[in-house]
Amino acid sequence: MHQPSSSAKPWAGRFNAPTDAFVEAFTASVDFDRRLYRYDIQGSIAHATMLARRGILSDTERDSIVAGLESVRERIDAGTFEWSIPLEDVHMNVESALTELIGDAGKKLHTGRSRNDQVATDVRLWLREEIDRIRTAIARLQSALVDLAEREAETIMPGFTHLQVAQPVTFGHHMLAWFEMLERDRGRLADCRRRMNVMPLGAAALAGTTYPIDRAYTAELLGFDRPAENSLDAVSDRDFAIEFTAAAAILMMHLSRFSEELILWSSSQFGFVELSDSFCTGSSIMPQKKNPDVPELVRGKSGRIFGHLMGLLTLMKGQPLAYNKDNQEDKEPLFDTVDNLKGSLKVYAEMMCEVACNRERMRSAAAQGFSTATDLADYLVRKGIPFRDAHEIVGKAVGLGVREGRDLAELTLDELRGFSPAIEDDVFAVLTLEGSVAARDHLGGTAPAQVRAAIGRARARLADAGVPDAG
Numbered sequence: 482m483h484q485p486s487s488s489a490k491p492w493a494g495r496f497n498a499p500t501d502a503f504v505e506a507f508t509a510s511v512d513f514d515r516r517l518y519r520y521d522i523q524g525s526i527a528h529a530t531m532l533a534r535r536g537i538l539s540d541t542e543r544d545s546i547v548a549g550l551e552s553v554r555e556r557i558d559a560g561t562f563e564w565s566i567p568l569e570d571v572h573m574n575v576e577s578a579l580t581e582l583i584g585d586a587g588k589k590l591h592t593g594r595s596r597n598d599q600v601a602t603d604v605r606l607w608l609r610e611e612i613d614r615i616r617t618a619i620a621r622l623q624s625a626l627v628d629l630a631e632r633e634a635e636t637i638m639p640g641f642t643h644l645q646v647a648q649p650v651t652f653g654h655h656m657l658a659w660f661e662m663l664e665r666d667r668g669r670l671a672d673c674r675r676r677m678n679v680m681p682l683g684a685a686a687l688a689g690t691t692y693p694i695d696r697a698y699t700a701e702l703l704g705f706d707r708p709a710e711n712s713l714d715a716v717s718d719r720d721f722a723i724e725f726t727a728a729a730a731i732l733m734m735h736l737s738r739f740s741e742e743l744i745l746w747s748s749s750q751f752g753f754v755e756l757s758d759s760f761c762t763g764s765s766i767m768p769q770k771k772n773p774d775v776p777e778l779v780r781g782k783s784g785r786i787f788g789h790l791m792g793l794l795t796l797m798k799g800q801p802l803a804y805n806k807d808n809q810e811d812k813e814p815l816f817d818t819v820d821n822l823k824g825s826l827k828v829y830a831e832m833m834c835e836v837a838c839n840r841e842r843m844r845s846a847a848a849q850g851f852s853t854a855t856d857l858a859d860y861l862v863r864k865g866i867p868f869r870d871a872h873e874i875v876g877k878a879v880g881l882g883v884r885e886g887r888d889l890a891e892l893t894l895d896e897l898r899g900f901s902p903a904i905e906d907d908v909f910a911v912l913t914l915e916g917s918v919a920a921r922d923h924l925g926g927t928a929p930a931q932v933r934a935a936i937g938r939a940r941a942r943l944a945d946a947g948v949p950d951a952g
């Protein structure tokens with residue numbers, strides 16, 4: 482049974498029967514796209530200003546449209562605006578409120594425009610600002626990591642490959658690895674913003690408009706780099722949404738990897754770090770528990786964001802040019818991506834400011850597992866032994882250590898010389914953890930001196946980007 486809608490539509494002229502009430506609710510987007518109202522109004526003010534400049538509207542009409550839109554915005558800001566589902570989306574809600582307020586001039590706002598170029602513009606205006614916020618949030622987290630790296634520039638921990646102890650590294654160096662990952666994320670978002678900052682307005686429904694519009698002027702008013710080159714592309718392109726979500730997915734993949742490390746490191750088996758109580762919760766049954774909920778939840782949230790990327794790619798793959806209603810489905814995944822990204826970055830920046838390091842635990846873990854075996858091989862190479870032979874000699878020494886439950890530094894000089902007469906009593910200096918990390922003293926290496934130099938460069942990069950230095 483049809484339940485006809487009770488309200489008249491802007492397109493009612495062509496129709497003989499009212500919209501079915503369920504179809505009306507099913508096709509409406511106002512419940513979520515109302516979030517774009519500021520950008521919708523900003524775009525409309527620029528459009529009306531351009532129309533008046535080209536003589537398409539009078540200056541009086543423009544003034545009344547601008548004042549009316551501003552008052553609609555104030556009402557929405559104040560929460561007193563009544564959103565209407567029959568009016569379908571944010572665009573028609575705003576336009577209808579405007580017309581109610583100022584009369585006929587309101588009906589002229591849509592001259593030379595379509596909701597197709599309007600929505601494509603609104604989403605770009607909104608996302609552009611969100612990208613700026615997200616890039617700042619990334620920089621805040623980076624700044625927290627640099628501060629932590631500075632505090633722990635000399636702290637020795639085991640470095641892992643295959644999650645097996647590999648070689649000692651400094652904790653500061655490890656934090657700066659995360660910094661680099663985030664630096665690329667920040668760069669990817671800047672690239673995406675640059676490509677996105679092109680204005681669809683003027684494309685109208687798909688082919689352009691018959692009015693003598695000035696697209697360059699509207700673009701300038703809205704801070705776009707230029708108008709989109711092709712009207713069909715302008716209304717149907719959602720590459721920017723996909724590109725943004727792809728950058729977001731990579732960023733979440735990074736946060737998920739950090740989370741995995743923090744979860745391991747804060748377990749009693751590792752005990753390398755302790756997360757502040759404010760970022761953990763207890764168990765309702767096991768009194769001893771302190772669970773790393775925040776990193777776990779961030780790791781979990783990566784799933785939905787990867788999903789949004791797949792969702793948007795699938796949304797677009799079958800669409801012929803130009804606009805199709807399918808595109809209305811771009812908003813919820815974008816909104817959810819932005820919200821969860823910002824939330825994850827914020828909580829991470831705060832959490833990383835309060836991470837406590839257990840230097841003793843890290844050091845003793847690094848002292849186990851023969852982490853300086855490569856240093857011993859390098860020592861033999863310096864004594865003239867080819868690396869492959871040195872590798873085998875050290876392998877045998879490690880074998881003895883494994884059988885006897887002793888680390889390399891705990892073998893006697895005589896025992897070591899049993900594997901190679903080239904070993905002398907200066908060997909013990911290279912078997913220490915401090916000697917091992919200090920020896921990796923080149924750009925990108927783990928030596929504390931290199932970590933300090935890298936911290937200086939990292940701070941300079943953040944300062945170049947206009948990020949306030951927290952440290």
Ligand code: ARG
Pocket residue numbers: 510514570596597600804806808809810
């Ligand atoms: N709510 C629509 C969207 O989000 C606005 C554009 C509608 N255009 C149309 N031809 N029905 O895509």
